[in-house]
Amino acid sequence: MPDTKSRTDTPAIYAELQHRLLTGGFVPGDKIMSGPLAQEFGCSANTVRDVLLQLSKVGLVDFAIQRGFRARQVSRERRSDIARFRVLLEQEGAVRSMRNGGLTWEASLTAAHHSLVHIENQIARAGDGAPIVGIWSDAELTFHRTLISECALPPLIETFESVYMQFRQQMVGLENNCVPDYFHQIIAHHQLIMDAALSGDEARLRREIEHHQARHFL
Known part of the structure; x- marks a missing residue:
């Protein structure tokens, strides 16, 4: 768990609570x-409430007047809906990045993929990803961010960020024991996405992105 003693400013508190919401820190x-x-954070309750309101705007926290804040409920139906929307965003962002990005984008994507695969292989071999699930989650987000980073559509990137966070929260809440078999699968999926991105084949890239998420569809 990250050190919270020095996390007294709003961005740091936001980052810490987001981390907990995405890694099972709240039921x-x-x-x-x-x-x-x-x-815990050494700040005012109003500061925490402001942060929780911001987290509710990106879909990670539910808020109701006179009922307060709750960690977002999870369900297979919601995860399916989010996964399908994520595919649409990522397909468009990745294809546009393939057209625009050139060698610099390819090099950045290759570096992000290398880091991600290293972490996934470590988890797959260990058979217990719990101690480093946060590190893996950050690395996977970096890979998918990089995949769409050159799409030249800032609203798409902003929307993808929110959708990805909601998806990750749903995944962690629903999958209590997803290693090592889960990681063996996604190592292969990420490699297929990587290969497609470097191939210049737009249809292939769209297919592999959908294939990566299809197991979550109802």
Whole structure:
């Protein structure tokens, strides 16, 4: 767990709470109390509430007047819907990046993929990803961010960020034991996406992105 003693400013608190929401630090549906968190971070309860409101805007926290904040509920139906929307965004962003990015984009994507595969192989061999699930989640996000990074459509990138975070929260909440078999599968999926991205074949890239998410569709 990241050190929270020095996390007293709003961006740092946001990053820490986002991390917990994406890595199982809160049970889905559980109430999130601003008082205890304010004491933990050494800030005001209003600061924590402001951060939780921001997290509710990106879909990671539910908020209701007079009921407060709760970690977002998870369901296979919601995960399916998010996965399908994610495919649409990522396909368009990746294809546009393939057209625009050139050698610099290819080099960045290759570096991001290399880092991701190293972490996934470590988890697959160890058979227990819990200690480094946060590191893996960050590396996977970096790979997918890089895949769409040269699409030249800032609203698409902004939307993808929110959708990816919601998807990751749903995944962690629903998959209690996803290693090592899970990682053996996604290592292969990420390699296929990587190969397609470097091939220049737009249809192939679209297919591999959908294939990567298809297991989540209902």
